[in-house]
Amino acid sequence: xxxxxxxxxxxxxxVMLAVAAMAFMIFRFVGDPVEMMVNEQASQAERDxxxxxxxxxxxxxxxxxxxxxxxxxxxxxISYRNQREVSSLIAERFPSTLELVLVATILSLVIxxxxxxxxxxxxxxxxxxxxxxxxxxxxxxxxxxxxxxxxLIFSVTLGWAPAFGRGDVVDLGWWSTGLxxxxxxxxxxxxxxxxxxxQITLVMRLxxxxxxxxxxxxxxxxxxxxxxxxxxxxxxxxxxxCLMPVITMTGMQFGNLIAFALITETVFQWPGMGLLFxxxxxxxxxxxxxxxxxxxxxxxxALNTLVDVTYxxxxxxxxxxxx
Amino acid sequence: xxxxxxxxDLPATMPAKSRWRDSDLWWSLKHSPLAIAAGVLLxxxxxxxxxxxxxxxxxxYDLAALELWNAELPPIWVEGGQWPYLLGTDIQGRDVFSAxxxxxxxxxxxxxxxxxxxxxxxxxxxxxxxxxxGWVDNILMRVGDILLSIPTILMAILVSAVxxxxxxxxxxxxxxxVILIVAISLAAWVQYARTVRALTMVERSKEYVQAAxxxxxxxxxxxxxxxxxxxxxxxxxxxxxxxxxxxxxEATLSFLGVGMPPTEPSLGTLIRIGxxxxxxxxxWIVVFPAAQLxxxxxxxxxxxxxxxxxxxxxxx
Numbered sequence: 001x002x003x004x005x006x007x008x009x010x011x012x013x014x015v016m017l018a019v020a021a022m023a024f025m026i027f028r029f030v031g032d033p034v035e036m037m038v039n040e041q042a043s044q045a046e047r048d049x050x051x052x053x054x055x056x057x058x059x060x061x062x063x064x065x066x067x068x069x070x071x072x073x074x075x076x077x078i079s080y081r082n083q084r085e086v087s088s089l090i091a092e093r094f095p096s097t098l099e100l101v102l103v104a105t106i107l108s109l110v111i112x113x114x115x116x117x118x119x120x121x122x123x124x125x126x127x128x129x130x131x132x133x134x135x136x137x138x139x140x141x142x143x144x145x146x147x148x149x150x151x152l153i154f155s156v157t158l159g160w161a162p163a164f165g166r167g168d169v170v171d172l173g174w175w176s177t178g179l180x181x182x183x184x185x186x187x188x189x190x191x192x193x194x195x196x197x198x199q200i201t202l203v204m205r206l207x208x209x210x211x212x213x214x215x216x217x218x219x220x221x222x223x224x225x226x227x228x229x230x231x232x233x234x235x236x237x238x239x240x241x242c243l244m245p246v247i248t249m250t251g252m253q254f255g256n257l258i259a260f261a262l263i264t265e266t267v268f269q270w271p272g273m274g275l276l277f278x279x280x281x282x283x284x285x286x287x288x289x290x291x292x293x294x295x296x297x298x299x300x301x302a303l304n305t306l307v308d309v310t311y312x313x314x315x316x317x318x319x320x321x322x323x
Numbered sequence: 324x325x326x327x328x329x330x331x332d333l334p335a336t337m338p339a340k341s342r343w344r345d346s347d348l349w350w351s352l353k354h355s356p357l358a359i360a361a362g363v364l365l366x367x368x369x370x371x372x373x374x375x376x377x378x379x380x381x382x383x384y385d386l387a388a389l390e391l392w393n394a395e396l397p398p399i400w401v402e403g404g405q406w407p408y409l410l411g412t413d414i415q416g417r418d419v420f421s422a423x424x425x426x427x428x429x430x431x432x433x434x435x436x437x438x439x440x441x442x443x444x445x446x447x448x449x450x451x452x453x454x455x456x457g458w459v460d461n462i463l464m465r466v467g468d469i470l471l472s473i474p475t476i477l478m479a480i481l482v483s484a485v486x487x488x489x490x491x492x493x494x495x496x497x498x499x500x501v502i503l504i505v506a507i508s509l510a511a512w513v514q515y516a517r518t519v520r521a522l523t524m525v526e527r528s529k530e531y532v533q534a535a536x537x538x539x540x541x542x543x544x545x546x547x548x549x550x551x552x553x554x555x556x557x558x559x560x561x562x563x564x565x566x567x568x569x570x571x572x573e574a575t576l577s578f579l580g581v582g583m584p585p586t587e588p589s590l591g592t593l594i595r596i597g598x599x600x601x602x603x604x605x606x607w608i609v610v611f612p613a614a615q616l617x618x619x620x621x622x623x624x625x626x627x628x629x630x631x632x633x634x635x636x637x638x639x
Contacts, residue, residue, distance in 0.1 A: 139624060142574055142575060142616065149613070163601075262579075281484045293481060297474075
């Protein structure tokens, strides 16, 4: 077990090092950091001074080492655009992204699981076929198109929900939440739905496949034969056995959702990390881009490693496989 | 030489046409109305995109042809709509229908090219990794692991943004399609490589490969002529589904502003432009390009889904 854990952690570390190398290369070789930071009237002496302060006169390996060390301490330098520390910019935006992603995840489970059960139990019915086809549509709709259509229908035409922004927020220490105010909750509806739609279809397809598999097993047949009511067999016995893979997938998709949130955030002008990143891309604000890459990749890699390790704890067979 | 003679004889005894008519694939297609509909739709969409110069009423790339007094006209069936602007015009007086045709052409070409590039890279790396094993295999697969351990959309955005920044301003628009193809293919090849590698490892130990090795056929030829054809079925399904995904990714990048420029819009760029007029009531500028994009991806995905089931022997 310990060997397996070490191997997984080592792999994760290698990946993060590769990500850091990418972020560093972007920082170092796209444009000249000094030119980006000084104002235009700065003298050559001031420029040299800044170059020295940033350590840009040293060897590339030394620079990379220093980049990694400060990145692990959460220090990604100063934003070119608004001259503030990148870490505090991201810390400000992080809660709103996390809230969006969490609500979308909950929506996907609350809507996706029942739909999956229905399509598995009522096979061949017209509404099952419709839902099945609907799930292909759900996978084919680009998330920004979903967002735009939701805005067009529910904001522009019907005026039911706000189309942009986050509404009023309440500060709980360093965390700012929109869940406690009416306008904050209203503002969450459309973006979280837009973000959740793809995930809903994923959950639905997975639950359906797992249910079909489980309903064929012997213990279900036995429960039926004992005269347990169909409802109880379906929900108590079968569904419970399907939930493990659903939870795993939800965990692994969480990192993806954070990355995908940047599209939703752009459509809805949601003030999260993703919008910060896209604005940074437009203004070539390299430190923010590099920091976003590192942070999202870290969450992604950490979750995947966590899921892998949890699986190994639950299922000993996995520990002794080749890799 | 004997083998080439046999393969030359084959078509004579078994005409290609009846071979297709007798195939399971044809039978399955005939019994799947959804797949037929998707196939017909896809053919129409692709044909209309490539015939864009003939079908369009104006050249949307030619800024001189745009007439500002025809700006923001609604579709023809809405009051105020004008012939020949079937689906209305955008804020610059650009005909939406023509822009969609040209935009689809850009999206389809970039999608096809990305699939082609990632197929070539993926198949090559997969064959080499699976056939040679050892450290070559290890390095190639680790690189793939690393590429997939970052969310692909984030990677594509970054690659696109960075390459644009590295190019001189004048060349950015001209190279936009190339940058997009690189950005999309960068992570997409890994899936092909993994599939082909796994299949190659199985095929490698089979007798026909050993026989070819025994008579000193070069490894490159064994991989291309003997192993590759046996791995193509799952690759075909993956490539179809990835074509849809590539179009989606291209549209997303263009929508976010790191893709095709407004002067040569793809569908994603058109949606980006239309999105700015969402609240002005000019819904047609965004709705029609969005609908076209969805139909395109949907028809590809339905075909891919059908192909996966039709080629899966377990489901027969």
